[in-house]
Amino acid sequence: MGIVQRQGIRNTLISYIGLAIGFANTILILPRLLSSSQIGLTAGVLVPLATIGAQVAAFGFASAGMRYFPFFRNQGRNHGGFFPLLLGPPLLGFVVVALLMWVGKPLVIQWYASGADAALLASHYTVAIGLAGCIMLGSLQDAYLKSLFHTSFSSFAQEILLRLMLVGAAVAYSQHYISFHEFVLAYTGAYAVVAVLLTCYLAAIGELHLRPTRAALRIKPLREMLGFGGFMLLSNISGTVLLNIDTLLVGTKLSLAAAGIYLIATNISTALVLPFRALYKTAFSLIAEYWKEGDMAKMADFYRRSTRINTLLGCYLALGIGLNLDFIYGLIDRPEYAVGTSAVLLLLAGRLVDGITGVNGIIVATSPRYRFDLVFNISLAIAVVALNWVLIPRMQLAGAALAYCAALVSINIARTWFVWRHYGLQPFDGRILRILAVAAVAGGTAWLMPDLASAWLNLLLRGGTLTVLYAAGVLLTRTAPELTGLLGSLKARLAKS
Structure with a gap:
């Protein structure tokens, strides 16, 4: 078994463990240990600010590193001085970003209408600067390790260890071992520990080469790397804005407590996108290979099949989450968080549409017209900012979620039209309509089930009804030939035994 395959298996296992820990953190632990304002400050303001600062400072060099490292590989023991050039x-x-963040502190603070929120952020604002540095170093070292095909330890540190350290800090605060300010410092310290551990790991595998060399500039000109990095910065920063701007604007236009409640709603809806992300990891390389071979027939077939699979899984997960929000918020056991119920439903709708049509973005990004992907990403970021600015004051948390949903639906309609117009590819057929019809019937029936005395019984009743009707409808309407084939093979095996 090759190193890439071994690392892939380990990373998959680490990812699922990390997701389980993340779900437990979001639903069971952090909302019970911290107030909504405290969650809004740390995860809703400081981390997004630091993430944006880190991406601007890195100038796309994490992506540039993975793009250009093959030219440096094996150019001497230090890979031609690549790592110092990367850093x-x-x-x-x-240095420039930290200075701008420091000088811009009064401007950021004045965005917060609530005096208590402004004071809380002001007393912890400088932490965001240090946090940005830690995130930046961690991302650069992670990119370097990916280029070296050493990804498992980095995945463990960022997916599992970091989340455990954050929970540990929250527990220490809730038990009064540390003050809230010390908790915020520990929050930043967890990211710093990850960066230090990655440095130690590089040293342990003999790849920590910090001495700069002029030879690095002869292998690949710095101007070329800066040009590619600038392009990737624009692409990546638009994605970062999309992921963080709604929470930031909820904090400025409403309150830090509202930002914390909205962040929990966002995390609940994120469960929907997990199967989509798993598919995209395979889809990117496959579609790139189809473009290289010029095999449009295979690409069209993959486009249709992946859309059908995403629709099949997405509808079931969206209905499962939406029908059981009372149960999920009951696990949090903090009534104030249930205000985010309508936001969760709108976020689920937007992410479902994005998942169903999501492969179109990969087709654009890997196509000869790949620069249009940047246009779509920037347009999406601008749309999200503008819609949030208008809708949050009018509709509160639901306004932020509606802005996100409307922007995702609009941009995916545009991307789908673009792919169909320029390449003659569109993934929709009668099976998609049948899946949506089955989902509507199964979801509507489960929703009409009577409320029982126990939340767990409600979960079993609604979840069981949805599962049975959805599975039966899919099989009877023959909308998933892969599932039908799997059941046929299982029957054959059982008959032989």
């Missing part, structure tokens, strides 16, 4: 410009960029 140098971002470190200079961080």
Whole structure:
């Protein structure tokens, strides 16, 4: 078994463990240990600010590193001085970003209408600067390790260890071992520990080469790397804005407590996108290979099949989450968080549409017209900012979720039209309509089930009704030939035994 395959298996296992820990953190632990304002400050303001600062400082060099490392590989023991070249410009960029964040502190603070929120952020604002540096160093070292095909330890540190350290800090605060300010410092310290551990790991495998060399600039010109990094910065920052701007604007236009409640709603809806992300990891390389071979027939077939699979899984998960929100918020056991119920439903709708049509973005990004992907991403980021600015004051948390949903639906309609117009590819057929019809019937029937005395009984009744009707409808309407084939093979095996 090759190193890439072994690392892939380990990373998959680590990812699922990390997701389980993340779900437990979001639903069972952090909302019970911290107030909504405290969650809004740390995960809703400081982390997004630091993430944006880290990406601007890095100037796309994490992506540039993975793109250009093959030219440096095996150019001597130190890979031609690649690692110092990877770190140098971002470190200079961080000095500039840190200065801008420091000078811009009064401007950021004045965005918060509530005096208590402004004071809370002001007393912890500088932590975001240090956090940005830790996130930037961690992302650069992670990119370097990916290029070296050493990804498991980095995945463990970021997916599992980091989340456990954050929970540990929250427990220490809730038990009064540390103050809230010390908790915020520990929150930042967890990211710093990850960065330090990655440095130690690089040293342990003999790949920590910090001495700069002029030879690195002869292998690939710095101007070329900066140009590619700038392009990737624009692409990546639009995605970061999409993921974080709604929570930031909820905090500024409403309150930090509202930002914390909205962040929990966002995390609940994120469970829907997990199967989509798993598919995209395979889809990117496959579609790139189809473009290389010029095999449009295979691409069209993959486009249809992946859309059908995403629709099949997405509808079931969206209905399962939406029908059982009372149970999920009951696990949190904090009534104030249930205000985010309508936001969860709108976020689920937007993410379902994005998942069903999501492969179109990969087709654009890997196509000869790949630069249009940047246009779509920037347009999406602008749309999200504008819609949030208008809708949050009018509709509160539901306004932020509606802005996100409307932007995702609009951009995916545009992307789907673009792929169909330029390449003659569109993934929709009668099976998609049948899946949606089955989902509507199964979901409507489960929703009409009577409320029982126990939340767990309600979960079993609604979840069981949805599962049985949805599975039966899919099989009877023959909308999933892969599932039908699997059941046929299982029957054959049982008959032989």
